[in-house]
Amino acid sequence: MLFNSLVFFVFLIVVFTVYWLFRNQLKLQNVIVLVSSYVFYGWWDWRFLSLIVISSLADYFIGIWLSRTEEKTKRKLLLALSILVNIGILGFFKYFNFFVDSATDLLSQFGFQANPTSLRIILPVGISFYTFQTLSYSIDIYRRQIEPTKDIIAFFAFVSFFPQLVAGPIERARNLVPQFLKKRTFDQENASDGIRQMLWGFFKKIVIADNAAVYANEIFANYGDHTGGTLLLGAVLFGFQIYGDFSGYSDIAIGTARLFGFNLMQNFAFPYFSRDIAEFWRRWHISLSTWFRDYVYIPIGGSRVSRLKQIRNVFVIFLVSGFWHGANYTFIAWGAAHALLFVPLLVFNKNRRYTQHIENRELLRNPQIILKIFLTFLLVTVAWIFFRAQTISEAFEYIIKMIQTLFESPVKKFNISAQPVFFAIILMIILEWINRKEKHGLQIKNWPVVARWSVYVFIALFIFMYGKFEQTEFIYFAF
Amino acid sequence: MTRFLLKIALFWILLIGLIYSAAKVASRNAERKDYSNYNIEDNVIITPKNEHFDFLMLGLSHARNFSRHRNHQRVEEILNCRFLNYGKGGGDGNIANQYVFLNYFLSRGNTTNRIFYVLSMPMFFAERLDENAFTYQYEKLDPLFFYHVLTGPDVNKGEKLYTYVRSKFDKHWRMKYGPWSAKISDNVLEKFDTAQIINGFKRAYVNGLEFDTFEKNKKLMRKTIDLAQKKDIEVTFIVTPSTFGEWPGHEHVMEFMNDLKKEFGIEVYDFSRVYLHQNEYFYDHHHLNSDGVVKFTKEYLKPILNKQKSK
Secondary structure (H helix, E strand, C coil): CCCCCCCHHHHHHHHHHHHHHCCCCCHHHHHHHHHHHHHHHHHHHHHHHHHHHHHHHHHHHHHHHHHHHCCCCHHHHHHHHHHHHHHHHHHHHHHHHHHHHHHHHHHHCCCCCCCCCCCCCCCCCCHHHHHHHHHHHHHHHHHHCCCCCCCHHHHHHHHHHHHHHHCCCCCHHHHHHHHHHCCCCCCCHHHHHHHHHHHHHHHHHHHHHHCCCCCCCCCHHHHHHHHHHHHHHHHHHHHHHHHHHHHHHHHHHHHHHHHCCCCCCEEEEEEEEHHHHHHHHHHHCCCHHHHHHHHCCCCCCCCCCCCCHHHHHHHHHHHHHHHHHCCCCHHHHHHHHHHHHHHHHHHHHCCCCCCCCHHHHHHHHHHHHHHHHHHHHHHHHHHHHHHHCCHHHHHHHHHHHHCCCCCCCCCCCCCCCHCCHHHHHHHHHHHHHHHCCCCCCCCCCCCCCHHHHHHHHHHHHHHHHCCCCCCCHHHHHCC | CHHHHHHHHHCCCCHHHHHHHHHHHHHHHHCCCCCCCCCCCCCCCCCCCCCCEHHHHHCCCCCCCCCCCHHHHHCCCCCCCCCCEECCCCCCCHHHHHHHHHHHHHHCEEEEEEEEEECCCCHHHHHHHHCCCCCCCCCCCCCHHHHHHHCCCCCCCCHHHHHHHHHHCCCHHHHHHCCCCCCCCCCCCCCCCCHHHHHHHHHHHCCCCCCHHHHHHHHHHHHHHHHHCCCCCEEEHHHHHHHCCCCCCCCHHHHHHHHHHHHHCCCEECCCCCCCCCCCEEECCCCCCCHHHHHHHHHHHHHHHHHHCCC
16 A cells, blocks of 8 residues: 555545444554554555564564573574674565576576576565564564563564554664553644644645656656756766655655654654765664664674774675665665765764764855755765666766766756745755754744744645656665 | 544545545536537536436447537438447456446436447457546545445546546646547548458457456456347347458357347348458558448438337
8 A cells, every 4th residue: 555545545534434333452453553554555565564474483482582591502592693684585576586586687697598487476575674673673582671561562563563564664672662562642733743744744745756757867868869968967966866756755754653652763864965875874874873873883883893894894884775776786886876975974083073963153154065965966866877777787887978068058958947846845955944954844833823824735736736646656765 | 432533534534525525626626617528538427317318328439429529410310310429449448347337327316228239349358448547537526426426337446536536637627727629530541451350359358258248248248238128228239330340259249139139139241341452441450430431321221120110
């Protein structure tokens, strides 16, 4: 089921009503969440519910067994089993063909002709998200950071919680599981802000991402026909498309969860206002970056090792993160590009320069911040080309052509400044800048009521008039 | 909780009220222009209240051609009667929306003696016609019509209704304050081109003959006849001529028509082959041009009408 569909709208009303009818029955509420989550997922393809069940069952029991044993080897074996099940599912459904094709290519380089079995594997939606979520549960128990839950319904509901099931945020068990175990009350303030966040998410997805996609797709599909300015425009629009798409989804997910009394972690903290790449990665897809930080980067030494090893660790984390996004070398190249941009900051100890929000007075004192933001955005934009291109060579061709013909007059003019998407992007930048210290771009509850309601209605009208409702999928469903 | 729900309700009321008012204003502006069946492709705007017509024409573009290019007046003159044409061209027509228009026509207190339903074969077999979200985009906003679409047999209703309302904010409504008028050729077909015909078939039947869609549309056609007969309206099916004769799917539709004859006692006339290779009466291989419409009306439609009137 897609958030941007009529059926989700009806689904949400029904689930919300039934859920709060049983406000004093925690167990029943969890059952409602579980059933509705399975309906939500099964709407796409019910067969793949079995994978969620397998993953949930495995980690539920592994969690309990882990807590019952003190034996180190046994604990390690149990953790390995959890990793095997989750990464096994993920590896098979997402990476099987990639590895087979890569091996075939490699063998052919040495003159061997292999005829591998090629399987027509469908990538189950959200598989990268829920496998990571359940994996974090077992790892946290292994590390004795949390206690396992014996409430199977609560655990299954945690794994499959519909707002964040298919595209995150990837929640940590230590944050979400306890919320399933304690009584939830309806908080008017929280729910109202949830609605605001959902509205903002829909605006970013339906108006910005889907409209920017029209131009970005056209430019990327025919990049050979365009000159540098247009190619740069294509990359910039893709940057807004993916931000609108993914952060929009996260906002809808977090907002929806708040309607049910749950608080999910912030997944995007206005990343395009970052002053360098390190700050960008503290603000972009936070749930994934912190996951890799906690479960990959720190275990391999993190920053408490020699400089050379630190650099190695940075590359590992970025390459793995890139590969997580898809079974294609372009994603690995994208990760590598970010690693290359990050390493100089690490080497010169400048990777933690910007951990605070930009204050207005700071901006007045130091206007070159704007330039830093612009440069960071430009670097991120160029890196997106690897993410969006079909092959690495295509990405390089795109970049080279973009640079070589940057000042040539365009072959085909995209009068983007006359398009609603341009206005929408400007509006998004303004509102997110104003609310950059908040959790989302529409957190305007302190504004005067008339101004606030005018903004809500205006944004809703904008969605109505310029939104694309052709049921476009969210980009991150593919990851 | 109550306060929260009230706020949500207030928001929706405000939003829907604003959208409705603005769309209504845009539609009202369109009404100020002098639109009639012969200069507009839209049906809601030309549907009167409490009026009587000798016949109603339903179908796709092959029906609509009887009104385009002022053919409407020519046909009325030849037949010496008044008719309303709901045929929808440009890929916007299908059996479901013809049902909705008929229902809307009747619910506004209008009456008619008969329906000439012009059969275009793709209307039975092409699912994309049924799913077309833009089918009502040029119709003016009318709550009654909205209701009929909402409760009618259309598929993909949500998107159709959304497009119906949102289109009132589109450029053509905002800038020109008027619905769209089709710019359809009225020339003479220059040469008979088999390759072009085959291409045309491919475009009309992108997925070949879709028999699941055919079954659904057979039910809908029965529903349409049922609705008409309940109001004592006689239904006659007509296949208009083409330069090449029969469309793919023709035999299946005619078989179905034979069933309908037995079930409902309706009349069916197949004129597919009456102007074979007579390019001068067509602007493409299967659409009659104005000369063709006049000739066809005189030679075939008039006798049918006279025969039915004299019953």
